[in-house]
Amino acid sequence: MSAHAPALTDDHAHDHGHHHKETFITKYIFSQDHKMISKQYLITGLIMGFIGIAMSLLFRMQLAWPGESFPVFEAVLGKWAPDGVMDADIYLALVTIHGTIMVFFVLTAGLSGTFSNLLIPLQIGARDMASGFLNMISYWLFFISSVVMVISLFVEAGPAAAGWTIYPPLSALPMAQPGSGMGMTLWLVSMTIFIASSLLGSLNYIVTVLNLRTKGMSMTRLPLTIWAFFVTAVIGVISFPVLLSAGLLLLMDRSFGTSFFLSDIFIQGEVLHYQGGSPVLYEHLFWFLGHPEVYIVILPAMGIVSEVMAVGARKPIFGYRAMIASILAIAFLSTIVWGHHMFISGMNPFLGSVFTFTTLLIAIPSGVKAFNWITTLWKGNLQLNAGMLFSIGMVSTFITGGLTGIILGDSTLDINVHDTYFVVAHFHLVMGISALYGLFAGVYHWFPKMFQGRMMNKNLGYVHFWITAVGSYGIFFPMHFVGMAGVPRRYYQNTAFPMFDELVDIQELMTVFALITAAAQLIFVYNFVRSIFYGKRGPQNPWNATTLEWTTPQKHIHGNWPGAIPEVHRWCYDYSKVDENGEYIIPGQDFVPQHIPLQEGEEDYEH
Amino acid sequence: MTALLTISVLVLVAIAIWQMTKIFELSQLHAKKSDRGEVATDEDNKNNGILMFAFLVFIYVLTIFSFWKYGKFILPEAASAHGDTYDTLLLWSFVVIFVTQTITQFLLHYFAYKYRGKEGKKALFYADNDRLEFIWTIIPVIVLAGLILWGLFTWTDIMDVNEEDDPLIVELYAQQYNWTARYGGEDNVLGGANVRMIDINRANVLGLDESDPNATDDVIVKELHLPVGRKVNFKMRAQDVLHSAYMPHFRAQMNCVPGMITEFSFTPTITTAEMRLKPEIIDKVARTNALRAERAAAGETENIDPWEFDFILLCNKICGRSHYNMQMKIIVETQEEYEAWIAEQQTFGQTMAMNE
Incomplete structure (x- = not known):
């Protein structure tokens, strides 16, 4: 039976070549091809990222120079910045939408959506996703949710402004703040659509990885990217529906007068009828997604970094099995640590103890990953391409940001740093910057695969990396000290407390770094757009990687491989493997692609 | 600067x-010699390898610079009984963090520099080492186990709000955008209250039950006075949205949640007057007032008055447009001063009587 299988797939490939007449619309807009969908995700994600980062610059300027008038405020914010002075309500709206866009639209859809779509079929040896149609729907739902989110910026009373966690009652009562009116409704609608998109995408990734691996591609031969995308999709399927339920219940509290999250409220001179609900319940539901969400963001980045780092180091990733085990451990633990966001929410302190325990446990697999990456570099022959630099940078920021998690995860220590800038510094380094580095590493590395063999300019890539690396530390390292001084986050300005007066120096420093770092991203944008059209074409396998995606032709074809799908004979990290005589397995070449059969006397890593 | x-x-x-x-x-x-296109050459590897090492130096320098320049900004000595334990645990956690940070960043960047690629160099095929992996699994396990246990014992102590040692009972009441404190009065028992009983016209702003005898002697104030050395049990309420009662100098924080009463307890150990005499506070006040004087000299009109140190209660949960200015002064004083102060305050019963 297996003998017939290749013949069948051959026919299949033929089908693809001849019978589909692609029009502009089916090729570029309503495409069902995973490669095109991945590019759609990436470009939508980058545009949303531009908006999100631009917002952060606005509020960073307000923090450094509180109450100052800037023409750019007036130009961008209009009525929200009378005479160029930012309004307090719009400040909260900016931090809220910045958080929402960066976490969900850039780092969930933009990162995981792009690379899961691009790499899952290519690296496991499949012609496309299990369902190209659902995949297309998934992208278009994401697109609609992005549009709704952007539209919400333009409503009369302003966009949602209750923080990206939208805790009720603030988010439930339009009289509590203007952003909780139409702006919040649109936020909820947008996120509901987003969740549908994410679920369709995730189910597709799971089914594809489980069912469509090519012959010989056992689970233990999968690149770590695929493991990461697969597990990420599983976490998404488990936790996103809970956010949906939280959102729906909140919508009902807002619109139909139910009392799921509200009770005993007196606002603007009157008592509201709500009775018996609990905001703490909302917090539980939100963080049941919210915490796994940060792993949904970081795991794909970890997968990309593992892959790019092995290719760049010309060495196998150190501890392949331990890496898989730690991905699984992180995924499991990530679903039982949500309470560490709620130590002082008023929930039972005993629960706090349990969550401290599980939270600090998660440091162990994270530590294993960091040590394994460092060991992967040891005695390597490091090819320092931009993708590789971003991978090393990711390990650095992941360590720096991750370590302060030991403080925040400890319920005792959380008491005094909870909701201060210490938290902001922590999560921006460990999941924001690290995940963005993963995204950049992926873009530089797989750009040739996305855009018909064209490559991004390396020198611009270097400039981009180094400014970003210095700038990110410049923004977020000093920020820890602001937190240790007791400055709460989400303060429009810190001038109401004389004890914070002297911190304005740090604020200015951070803002200057933020402006420079954001400017450096324009280099990336220029490089990206220019390279799409004028990038130098490299060889078919520019980084000398072993994985299957580089065996496909540079020109995109529907079905990925013109002939039969290659069969896999070895794991994906045979870099610099030598025989007993110390010679490379394939003379003159320091890597052995996965589809090359084992040579005589050679042992597979898997045994 | x-x-x-x-x-x-x-x-x-x-x-x-x-x-x-x-x-x-x-x-x-x-490129003229060997065209590698957009792929890194030996020259690229060399330059970026060196920059990696420079970056390591940058991280170290930034760390040292931040401590030297910003170290003095961090919160002063804790002014509560459990605050010392908190600060010790924090210190040791930081020691663990800095040791790990210094070593791992060194290894990462040094390897990136040392093993930068050269044409013809052979990387070591090194896929696995169970012993190594066991070591760097078990070390964090032990260190973290220590921190977890220490943290959990401290946590259980801090969060155990009980009636032992005759604590002072104080309610913290949060609303957009201010704080109110309520003392139990002579009987040290808070009268029953609910937002449904708020009667603005009769100045019953906290919704106290007027028929509850315990409420009659309650004292409602806008400034929190605490006697030094006596345990205080706080009961928190919020009337509109979530707030968080954050008292950084006492290492204390608890959310205020509409519909429920949350609790936190601590014993203040340093009076406001004593705190103002601490060298670090004197320095901080001097630095701050220098800034304020500068501002005044520059002709600005806001935030120019000289500042005197006070403990403060901040709102630390986003609550709306004036969240950034939701505060209440806390004054820790001797038992005698406290008694003199509370004796001057009007009780709830008196306020109601005046309204009749």
Whole structure:
């Protein structure tokens, strides 16, 4: 039976070549091809990222120079910045939408959506996703949710402004703040659509990885990217529906007068009828997604970094099995640590103890990953391409940001740093910057695969990396000290407390770094757009990687491989493997692609 | 100073760009010899390897600089009984963090520099080592187990709000955008209350049950006075949205949640007057007032009055447009001062009687 299988797939490939007449619309807009969908995700994600980062610059300027008038405020914010002075309500709206866009639209859809779509079929040896149609729907739902989110910026009373966690009652009562009116409704609608998109995408990734691996591609031969995308999709399927339920219940509290999250409220001179609900319940539901969400963001980045780092180091990733085990451990633990966001929410302190325990446990697999990456570099022959630099940078920021998690995860220590800038510094380094580095590493590395063999300019890539690396530390390292001084986050300005007066120096420093770092991203944008059209074409396998995606032709074809799908004979990290005589397995070449059969006397890593 | 920093940052960036253009030129030269297109050459590896090492130095320098320049900004000595334990645990956690940070960043960047690629060099095929992996699994397990246990014992102690040692009972009441405190009065028992009983016209702003005898002697104030050395049990309420009662100097924080009463307890150990005499506080006040004087000299009109140190209660959960200015002064004083102060305050019963 297996003998017939290749013949069948051959026919299949033929089908693809001849019978589909692609029009502009089916090729570029309503495409069902995973490669095109991945590019759609990436470009939508980058545009949303531009908006999100631009917002952060606005509020960073307000923090450094509180109450100052800037023409750019007036130009961008209009009525929200009378005479160029930012309004307090719009400040909260900016931090809220910045958080929402960066976490969900850039780092969930933009990162995981792009690379899961691009790499899952290519690296496991499949012609496309299990369902190209659902995949297309998934992208278009994401697109609609992005549009709704952007539209919400333009409503009369302003966009949602209750923080990206939208805790009720603030988010439930339009009289509590203007952003909780139409702006919040649109936020909820947008996120509901987003969740549908994410679920369709995730189910597709799971089914594809489980069912469509090519012959010989056992689970233990999968690149770590695929493991990461697969597990990420599983976490998404488990936790996103809970956010949906939280959102729906909140919508009902807002619109139909139910009392799921509200009770005993007196606002603007009157008592509201709500009775018996609990905001703490909302917090539980939100963080049941919210915490796994940060792993949904970081795991794909970890997968990309593992892959790019092995290719760049010309060495196998150190501890392949331990890496898989730690991905699984992180995924499991990530679903039982949500309470560490709620130590002082008023929930039972005993629960706090349990969550401290599980939270600090998660440091162990994270530590294993960091040590394994460092060991992967040891005695390597490091090819320092931009993708590789971003991978090393990711390990650095992941360590720096991750370590302060030991403080925040400890319920005792959380008491005094909870909701201060210490938290902001922590999560921006460990999941924001690290995940963005993963995204950049992926873009530089797989750009040739996305855009018909064209490559991004390396020198611009270097400039981009180094400014970003210095700038990110410049923004977020000093920020820890602001937190240790007791400055709460989400303060429009810190001038109401004389004890914070002297911190304005740090604020200015951070803002200057933020402006420079954001400017450096324009280099990336220029490089990206220019390279799409004028990038130098490299060889078919520019980084000398072993994985299957580089065996496909540079020109995109529907079905990925013109002939039969290659069969896999070895794991994906045979870099610099030598025989007993110390010679490379394939003379003159320091890597052995996965589809090359084992040579005589050679042992597979898997045994 | 900030200007200097800004300039030095710009200079560093300029140097980076200049170096990059040099790399660019060099790689162009190289490109003539062997065309590697957009793939890193030995020259690229060398330059970026060296920059990796420079980056390690940058991280260390930034750390040292931040401590030297900003270290004095962190919160002063804790002014509560459990605060010392908190600070000790924090210190040890930081020791663990800094040791790990220094070592791992060194290894990462040093390897990136040391093993930068060269044409013809052979990397070591090194896929696995169970022993190594066991070691770096077990060490964090032990260290974290220690921290977890220590943390959990402290946590259980801090969060155990009980009636032992005759604590002072104080309610903290949060609303957009101010705080109110309520004392139990002579009987030290808070009268029953609910937002449904708020009667603005009769100045019953906290919704106290007027028929509850315990409420009659309650004292409602806008400034929190605490006697030093006596345990205080706080009961928190919020009337509209979530707030968080954050008292950083006492290492204390608890959310205020509409529909439920949350609790926190601590014993203040240092009076406001004593705190003002601590050298670190004197320095901080001097620095702050110098800034304020500068501002006044520059002709500004806001935030120019000299400041005197006070403990403070801040709102630390986003609650709306004036969240950034939701505060209440806390005054820790001797038992006698406290008694004199509370005796001057009007009780709830008196306020109601005046309304009749």
